[in-house]
Amino acid sequence: MHPLMHQRVTVLEAVRARMNTTTVDLFTRIGRRSPVQQIRYQIVGKGPGAYQVTERSTGQVVGERDSWKEASNFAQEMESRADARALIEGSGFES
Numbered sequence: 001m002h003p004l005m006h007q008r009v010t011v012l013e014a015v016r017a018r019m020n021t022t023t024v025d026l027f028t029r030i031g032r033r034s035p036v037q038q039i040r041y042q043i044v045g046k047g048p049g050a051y052q053v054t055e056r057s058t059g060q061v062v063g064e065r066d067s068w069k070e071a072s073n074f075a076q077e078m079e080s081r082a083d084a085r086a087l088i089e090g091s092g093f094e095s
Contacts, residue, residue, distance in 0.1 A: 016058060040082050041075040043068070053078065
């Protein structure tokens with residue numbers, strides 16, 4: 001990747017992380033729960049029989065599958081894990 005493009009990607013990742021942190025901090029200060037993002041993972045077709053599951057907030061590819069059904073199942077599994085993680089973190093029962 002070209003150095004300028006790499007720098008831009010790095011800066012955008014930092015801005016996204018800061019934005020998410022700031023949003024959570026704001027809602028914590030006012031004593032309300034942060035709004036839940038509707039869909040965390042998106043399936044992107046990359047050709048015949050090639051599907052990528054990407055995290056919408058970062059644009060990072062978290063997995064690749066050979067069929068739409070497999071990609072959909074994987075995305076749902078990732079959503080469930082993220083929901084469980086958020087529930088555990090919100091309950092104070094972190095291990």
